[in-house]
Structures are given as C-alpha cells and as structure tokens.
Amino acid sequence: MQHKTLKPFPKDFLWGASTSAYQVEGANLTDGKGPSCQDVKELPAGTASLDICADHYHRYKEDIALMAEMGFKTYRFSIAWTRLLPNGTGEVNQKGIDHYNDVINECLKYNIQPLVTMFHFDMPDALDKRGSWSNPDSVDWFVNFAKVMFENFGDRVKYWLTINEQNMLTLVGPVIGTLRIPEGTTNVLKETYQQNHHMLVAQAKAMELCHKMLPDAKIGPAPNISLVYPASCKPEDILAAQNFNAIRNWLYLDMAVYGKYNNLVWSWLEENDATPEIHPGDMEALANAHPDFIGFNYYSTATVEASDGNEKEGGDQQSSAGIPGVYKSFKNPNLPRTEFNWEIDPVGFRNTLREVYSRYHLPIVITENGLGAYDKLEDGRIHDPYRINYLRQHIEQMRLAITDDVEMMGYCPWSAIDLVSTHEGIRKRYGFIYVDTTDEKVGTLNRYRKDSFYWYKKVIASNGEDLD
Ligand code: BGP
Numbered sequence: 001m002q003h004k005t006l007k008p009f010p011k012d013f014l015w016g017a018s019t020s021a022y023q024v025e026g027a028n029l030t031d032g033k034g035p036s037c038q039d040v041k042e043l044p045a046g047t048a049s050l051d052i053c054a055d056h057y058h059r060y061k062e063d064i065a066l067m068a069e070m071g072f073k074t075y076r077f078s079i080a081w082t083r084l085l086p087n088g089t090g091e092v093n094q095k096g097i098d099h100y101n102d103v104i105n106e107c108l109k110y111n112i113q114p115l116v117t118m119f120h121f122d123m124p125d126a127l128d129k130r131g132s133w134s135n136p137d138s139v140d141w142f143v144n145f146a147k148v149m150f151e152n153f154g155d156r157v158k159y160w161l162t163i164n165e166q167n168m169l170t171l172v173g174p175v176i177g178t179l180r181i182p183e184g185t186t187n188v189l190k191e192t193y194q195q196n197h198h199m200l201v202a203q204a205k206a207m208e209l210c211h212k213m214l215p216d217a218k219i220g221p222a223p224n225i226s227l228v229y230p231a232s233c234k235p236e237d238i239l240a241a242q243n244f245n246a247i248r249n250w251l252y253l254d255m256a257v258y259g260k261y262n263n264l265v266w267s268w269l270e271e272n273d274a275t276p277e278i279h280p281g282d283m284e285a286l287a288n289a290h291p292d293f294i295g296f297n298y299y300s301t302a303t304v305e306a307s308d309g310n311e312k313e314g315g316d317q318q319s320s321a322g323i324p325g326v327y328k329s330f331k332n333p334n335l336p337r338t339e340f341n342w343e344i345d346p347v348g349f350r351n352t353l354r355e356v357y358s359r360y361h362l363p364i365v366i367t368e369n370g371l372g373a374y375d376k377l378e379d380g381r382i383h384d385p386y387r388i389n390y391l392r393q394h395i396e397q398m399r400l401a402i403t404d405d406v407e408m409m410g411y412c413p414w415s416a417i418d419l420v421s422t423h424e425g426i427r428k429r430y431g432f433i434y435v436d437t438t439d440e441k442v443g444t445l446n447r448y449r450k451d452s453f454y455w456y457k458k459v460i461a462s463n464g465e466d467l468d
Pocket residue numbers: 020023164165168224297317368372414420421422423424428
C-alpha cells in the first residue's frame with residue numbers, strides 16, 4: 001500500500017532505548033552479586049572483560065539524567081538474576097534489591113517508565129552447575145526469581161519483558177555464551193529443544209504470575225524477529241522460507257500467544273527424534289498464559305533458498321549458513337551491510353511489523369533496533385550520520401506500519417549507551433551516548449553525547465514528526 005497520508009505516532013508512544021545488565025553494568029561481582037554464565041565464559045579474543053563495561057552500575061544517575069535530557073519516556077534495562085539471588089535460588093541479596101530500587105526511582109523521577117527485562121542472557125552460574133535449563137526445576141527457579149522481582153518492584157514497574165531473545169539462546173547459544181549441554185548428551189538438538197521447552201513453560205508461568213500479582217502491569221515476550229524472505233519465487237525457496245520463519249520466529253510467538261507448538265517445527269523435531277519431553281501440566285500452563293503485548297528485537301531480515309544438504313551450523317543472531325534439509329542462507333543482493341556485516345533492511349522492518357501484527361493482533365513494542373559501528377571520538381564530538389540514517393529509515397518504516405494500522409506501543413533502539421557487544425567487544429558501538437573506553441584498555445569512562453543523541457532528542461520532542 002502506498003499511503004497518501006501518514007497517521008501520527010500515538011500520543012503516549014514510548015520512545016526510549018535499551019541496555020542489558022551484563023553488557024552495561026560492570027561491577028559483576030560487587031555488592032554480593034554472584035557470577036552468571038557470562039562471568040565465567042571464555043571471552044572472545046580481544047574483547048573487553050565484563051567487570052567494568054560502561055560502569056553503569058556506579059554511573060546510572062548520570063546516564064539516566066542523559067536519557068531524560070533526550071526526552072526518554074521509557075528505559076528498557078534488565079535485572080541481573082545473580083544480583084538479587086546470588087545462587088539463583090535461596091537467599092535474597094538486599095544490596096541487589098536496593099540497587100534496582102534506586103535505578104527504578106531514578107527513572108521515575110524523570111517520568112521515564114522502566115521497561116524491565118527479567119532475563120537477558122545471564123543464567124546464574126550456580127544454576128548452570130545444576131543443569132541450567134536442561135533441569136526441569138529451571139521452571140521453578142525462574143518463577144521464583146520473577147516473584148522476587150514482582151514483590152520488590154511491582155509497585156512501580158508497569159511493563160515487563162520475560163526472556164530476551166529466547167530464539168537466539170536456542171539457535172546460537174554458544175556464540176552468546178549461554179548454551180550448556182550436559183556431558184554425555186547424544187542428541188544435542190533434542191537437548192537444546194528440551195531447554196527451549198523449559199524456557200517456554202517458565203515464561204508462561206511468569207506471565208500468569210505477573211497477572212495474578214500485578215493486575216495493572218503488562219508483560220510480554222522479547223524474541224529477535226526477522227521476517228525470512230525466499231531467495232526467488234521458486235516454490236522450493238518458498239518452502240525453505242516457511243521452514244526458517246517457523247524455526248526462527250513463529251515457534252516463539254505462536255507459543256507465547258496461542259500456547260501451541262508450531263506444526264512445522266514440531267514435525268522437524270520429530271524427524272530428528274528431538275521433540276522435548278512434555279511434563280504433566282506444561283501444556284495447560286502454556287495455554288493459560290497470555291501476553292499483553294509483543295516485544296521484539298529487529299535488526300534485519302533473513303533470506304533463504306532450498307537446502308542442498310551441505311549447510312554448516314553456526315553463525316550469530318543475524319547470520320547463519322543454514323540447516324541441512326531445512327534451508328540454506330542466501331546473500332540478499334538488494335541490501336547493504338553494516339561494518340560488522342549485518343544486512344540493513346528498513347523496509348523489512350515494516351514487512352516484519354505487518355506480518356507479526358496480522359498473525360497475533362497484539363500491540364508491539366520494539367525492544368531493540370540499531371546499528372553497530374566503529375565510532376570515533378574527535379574533539380569531544382562523535383559524528384555518527386550512519387546511525388542517524390539507519391534509525392531514521394527504520395522510524396519512517398514504523399510510521400508506515402502505523403499507517404497500515406499496526407498497533408505500536410513503543411520503540412527502544414539498541415542501545416541507550418555504548419556497552420559490550422555479545423561477542424564483538426565494545427568496539428562495536430550502538431549507543432546515543434559514547435563511553436570513553438576500549439577493548440584493550442579501560443579509559444576515563446567519561447560520557448559524550450553523539451550527534452545521534454541530539455537528533456533523537458528532536459525526534460522524541462516532535463513525537464516522530466521531525467526526522468531531519
Ligand atoms: C541482540 C541482543 C543484545 C545485543 C544486540 C546486538 O541479539 O539482545 O544483547 O547485544 O543483539 O548484538 P551484538 O552485541 O552481537 O552486536
């Protein structure tokens with residue numbers, strides 16, 4: 001549809017940006033915090049360690065003041081499980097509770113709504129040692145963690161996200177440093193989807209608990225959604241795109257919204273003797289949970305063709321060779337790429353929004369979207385027109401999606417402030433706020449406003465009208 005008149009962004013649209021605890025806070029073993037899987041993983045060569053990051057743990061006041069200066073209506077951050085529960089279960093660490101109370105209150109002081117991610121890639125190491133998500137008890141561990149958060153923060157936090165990018169934990173866990181496969185496992189695919197099943201049930205029970213304990217709060221999932229295009233109009237390529245759409249995207253949202261396993265995924269798992277064991281009560285729990293909205297991270301689309309049977313596993317959140325018998329990745333010739341080789345597809349953002357809304361009919365909040373680049377600090381300024389351009393194009397497409405009658409609640413680019421990437425260090429910067437530090441050496445950690453900071457401030461002040 002080529003619209004002649006654009007609809008405006010909703011009046012109460014939640015403009016903001018995102019971070020995650022293990023990538024931004026630092027202080028990773030301070031004030032009683034226990035180690036998470038991120039703190040014990042082997043770091044990719046040449047990347048910053050996670051003990052300092054952007055030092056947001058100590059500088060959150062300065063950072064939130066800068067977010068307020070940009071006019072944020074929301075700040076999406078995650079709560080580190082091991083700050084609240086150093087061993088994942090058992091004793092609660094009061095200093096961790098105090099810290100997040102301070103962060104939440106600081107946001108509210110500026111009328112910034114906290115949008116809290118409950119779990120962002122940081123399984124407690126103590127629970128990893130007890131089998132991580134392979135252990136059926138992981139459902140109760142997570143629900144207990146959720147209860148601690150709802151009890152302590154639920155009087156002020158109105159928006160909750162369950163598990164960040166559960167689909168990436170399942171598809172590319174080793175790259176992010178999260179997947180734990182018990183020794184002696186013979187069918188890794190089955191074990192991976194057993195873990196995935198436990199996460200799905202944990203999410204469902206947490207959503208139900210949220211509705212019971214906090215009737216005014218809203219909660220939703222936060223997968224990474226990329227619409228998958230077929231490389232051509234060959235029928236076999238269409239089948240491949242359907243396969244990967246199901247495995248990458250719809251499995252997670254079908255389950256969150258309808259409480260049902262996607263049939264294409266289920267048949268693929270059956271074929272590989274990899275269907276998860278379903279425990280009594282699981283399907284009821286899945287069917288009883290209803291998100292209030294859908295949160296999703298969008299970086300780009302994916303394009304695939306029919307499998308030739310020789311694809312290699314691997315890749316990262318936005319890239320992979322394929323899965324033999326399922327799909328083969330295809331380099332989309334129509335799309336430019338970032339300096340870190342991720343495709344850029346703003347129109348694909350609109351395509352993805354339209355598709356998600358027409359499948360699920362729930363309001364959408366974008367929980368991540370952004371461009372990783374090598375920024376340069378020169379005379380106290382950071383000129384990042386490439387980031388402004390990327391964000392502008394995506395916001396334009398979001399507005400077109402709104403005009404298509406897609407119900408949008410908010411937009412939180414990645415990231416509010418520079419932080420450490422999942423596997424490519426702090427040199428891959430995303431923030432509106434520059435942090436003076438490098439992978440090689442901890443710097444002054446001083447904050448600088450990038451050009452995109454001033455630009456985003458105007459965007460928010462005009463409620464998305466002024467994108468120049
Ligand atoms: C998402 C994650 C984030 C984040 C972002 C950018 O997958 O939710 O934690 O880091 O992608 O990815 P990267 O850090 O790999 O560049």
